[in-house]
Amino acid sequence: MAEINDQDILDLFQVASTRERAFSLLVKKYQERLYWHIRRLVVHHEDTNDVLQNMLIKVWRNLENFRQDAGLYTWLYRIATNESLTYLDQQKKKSTYSISDHESGLANSIKAEKGFDANKLEWKLQLAIQSLPEKQRAVFCLRYYDEMPYEKMSHVLETSEGSLKASYHHAAKKVEEYIRNN
Amino acid sequence: MQQKINIEQELNDLQLKVPIVSMPEFSVPVGYFDNLEMSVLDRIHSEDFIAQLPKNMPFDVPQGYFDQLTNELNTSFSLEQLPKNTPYQVPIGYFNDLDTQILSKIAQTKPALKPLKVSSRRFAPLSMAASILFFIVSGFFLINQQSSPSVEQQLAKISDDEINLYIQAHQQEFETDLVSAEALDDSQVDIPTLEKDIIENQLNTLTKEELSSYIL
Numbered sequence: 001m002a003e004i005n006d007q008d009i010l011d012l013f014q015v016a017s018t019r020e021r022a023f024s025l026l027v028k029k030y031q032e033r034l035y036w037h038i039r040r041l042v043v044h045h046e047d048t049n050d051v052l053q054n055m056l057i058k059v060w061r062n063l064e065n066f067r068q069d070a071g072l073y074t075w076l077y078r079i080a081t082n083e084s085l086t087y088l089d090q091q092k093k094k095s096t097y098s099i100s101d102h103e104s105g106l107a108n109s110i111k112a113e114k115g116f117d118a119n120k121l122e123w124k125l126q127l128a129i130q131s132l133p134e135k136q137r138a139v140f141c142l143r144y145y146d147e148m149p150y151e152k153m154s155h156v157l158e159t160s161e162g163s164l165k166a167s168y169h170h171a172a173k174k175v176e177e178y179i180r181n182n
Numbered sequence: 183m184q185q186k187i188n189i190e191q192e193l194n195d196l197q198l199k200v201p202i203v204s205m206p207e208f209s210v211p212v213g214y215f216d217n218l219e220m221s222v223l224d225r226i227h228s229e230d231f232i233a234q235l236p237k238n239m240p241f242d243v244p245q246g247y248f249d250q251l252t253n254e255l256n257t258s259f260s261l262e263q264l265p266k267n268t269p270y271q272v273p274i275g276y277f278n279d280l281d282t283q284i285l286s287k288i289a290q291t292k293p294a295l296k297p298l299k300v301s302s303r304r305f306a307p308l309s310m311a312a313s314i315l316f317f318i319v320s321g322f323f324l325i326n327q328q329s330s331p332s333v334e335q336q337l338a339k340i341s342d343d344e345i346n347l348y349i350q351a352h353q354q355e356f357e358t359d360l361v362s363a364e365a366l367d368d369s370q371v372d373i374p375t376l377e378k379d380i381i382e383n384q385l386n387t388l389t390k391e392e393l394s395s396y397i398l
Binding site: 020023024027028031032035036039040043045049052053056057060113114115116120121122123125126144145172175176179 | 261264266268270271272276277280281282285288
């Protein structure tokens with residue numbers, strides 16, 4: 001079955017009788033990509049589910065007023081990224097421990113994941129990603145996993161392409177250093 | 183010399199026009215050939231000595247180092263070589279009904295409050311100013327009320343004994359005031375007669391000199 005066009009989804013959403021169908025199509029089309037993007041940032045499945053559902057409810061409420069020049073894909077990623085970063089920020093504020101404890105808590109969450117193997121490179125990479133500052137983590141994941149062009153990423157993170165390139169370069173260096181030393 | 187003539191002859195026979203150049207007179211250091219064999223022998227002995235030295239290195243190498251070296255070189259870091267799969271697991275069937283779950287959640291939640299319209303926002307500073315004014319005025323009255331309590335409240339603070347003592351001490355003044363008050367309160371008082379009496383009293387107190395000076 002061919003993937004439905006974004007414009008078709010938006011057109012269906014404008015009509016009250018097909019609004020829910022349009023929304024279902026949108027969720028089906030983007031759910032996995034958005035889920036994995038959020039999961040790489042917040043780690044836990046339950047937290048990811050909360051963030052994903054909240055962001056999709058925001059999408060439902062705002063899709064009618066969505067400015068089509070932005071591109072649906074980048075708009076969805078922007079909401080997902082902002083929701084994830086806000087969630088992490090809230091967790092940090094709630095935490096009675098220090099920020100470094102919170103970050104090591106995320107690393108511990110990875111280690112507690114089912115099937116964790118410290119010797120496998122894919123797990124080492126997840127730990128390396130969690131050692132990055134949050135914004136840099138988002139930049140690395142968008143570029144490395146989603147292979148998003150810098151031009152689109154600049155719409156998602158509202159940052160200049162130059163800054164994003166520099167940020168990705170720093171992140172890649174830190175990931176390399178982490179994997180080499182661990 | 184005979185050899186040189188023969189070589190020239192040979193070249194002529196070959197009809198080659200190569201100029202015959204005589205060898206330069208090289209010089210050899212004095213006594214070079216006397217010590218040559220000694221120098222060569224010294225060198226041979228020296229090389230033999232070096233050759234006899236042990237070739238094994240005294241340093242230790244970690245066990246299995248060279249076995250791992252190839253592996254390490256093969257797994258040298260490159261982002262491109264890292265796995266792109268995220269190793270986390272997702273509950274089975276999670277993505278099957280995510281859209282239905284969210285739609286039912288949307289149906290349960292009330293619509294979000296709409297933000298103030300621009301026209302309402304225009305009046306926001308005015309309503310804010312009115313609220314501030316209201317709080318200032320009511321605060322002023324409240325403070326005044328608190329700072330000047332009523333006569334009843336003030337009297338309540340004074341004991342009955344103190345009041346009785348004050349009345350006894352000022353009894354005469356109280357009586358005079360009460361008489362005056364009674365006279366003034368009486369509606370049946372003849373005001374013109376009262377005025378005449380007051381004037382007559384005042385005239386009686388004046389001396390004849392004062393009266394004549396006033397008239398003049």
